[in-house]
Each structure stands twice: as C-alpha cells, then as structure tokens.
Amino acid sequence: MPLMTKLAQTGRVEALLRNPDRKTGLEKSRTDGFVLRFDGIEGDCHSGLTRPADVRTIKQYPRDTPIRNVRQLTLLSVEELADIAAIMEIPAVKPEWVGANVVTSGITDLTLLPPSSRLQFPSGATIVVDMENEPCRYPADIIASHNPQQKVGFVKAAKHKRGVTAWVEREGAVAQGDQITIWIPPQRLYGAATA
DSSP states (O other), X not given: OOOOEEEEEEEEEEEEXXXXXXXXXXXXXXXXXXXXXXXXXXXXXXXXXXXXXXXXXXXXXXXXXXXXXXXXXXXXXXXXXXXXXXXHTSSOOOGGGGTOSEEEESOTTGGGOOTTOEEEOTTSOEEEEEEEOOOOHHHHHHHHHHOTTOSSOHHHHTTTTSOEEEEEEEOEEEETTOEEEEEEOOOXXXXXXXO
16 A cells, blocks of 8 residues: 655756765855766755764764764755745845755745655655754844845744755656656554653
8 A cells, every 4th residue: 555645746856956065165156957866966065875973963862973864965944934034134145145956935833744754756756854944043144244234033934934855765857847746645643652
C-alpha cells in the first residue's frame, strides 16, 4: 500500500542558487539550473553524504562528529520571504542573503511541510524534507548589512517562515521554472511528544 499522498497543489521553481566555496560566506549566486546527485547539488558547498555535527545536533553528538548530511539543500518560498520582509519593514529579503538553494512559489506554508515530504521535479529528481530550518544570526547579519533601518530582527520575523532543509532521494536535473509535485506522508501526532 503506497504511503505517500500526492497533493493536488503544485509548486514552481522561481530561483536556483549555489555557492561552491563555503569560505566565501553564506551568500549564494543564482543559476538557471543544476544537477542533484545523491550527495547534494553538484558544485555546492553544502553537498556531501556526511557533514560535521554542529550546534543543531549538539545534544546528540559532540561537535564535528561525522553524521549523515540531511541539510544538502535549503528551500525557501517567495511568499514567506515577502512575509519576512513585511514583518521586518524592509523592501525585500533576497534569497541570496539567506543561503537558499531553491526558491519556490505556490506551496502553501512551505516551512510547515511535514518532515519526510517529497518534492519531485519533472526530471524525476526528488528531494526529501528533513525539517524546518530555524532562523539564525548568520543571515540576520547579512540582511542587517543591506538594511540597517529594519524595525524587527530576522530571527524573530522568520520564525516558522525560514524554509526547510532537504536531502536528495533521486538524482536528476532541476531548472528554473520547473513544476514541483508534492508528496506528503500520513499526518499523526506522536503522543509521547505531548506527554
């Protein structure tokens, strides 16, 4: 019995970005397309089958412990970026400033997609949502450098609007303008989490 449900709603790829060198910072540059491999975006600094444990996993593993890389891609939506900018009272939050790889449109509440949702592109390339990407100070500093007049800070404004991280389940090409098919797993609340 198939586990995933295909949503009637589809999304669209509005922008694709990558950065080949992590030492240059968080900001990424736009590209018309890229290839997804099992280790991530070909030519992006966040690719790799493993990554060192960091502050996000410090309760589970000592820093720099090699762990599976489920943060190969970062996805944000034009709708949520516009919401963040409105809350901050600035003209725009550019995806280049916040480390985005894929910018979508048409996916309602992208950041709230359930973990294990699949996003599939026309080539068959498919990524799996790991979890919500928590806002942090690195993009906040970049946004502030472009918008010193902001009224609300990025971390507060981007809560539940910062997008998701994902990893590659099936290889293939992704291009700007591609349609995105959305598959979601069954939705259940885990009782022990609320106890």
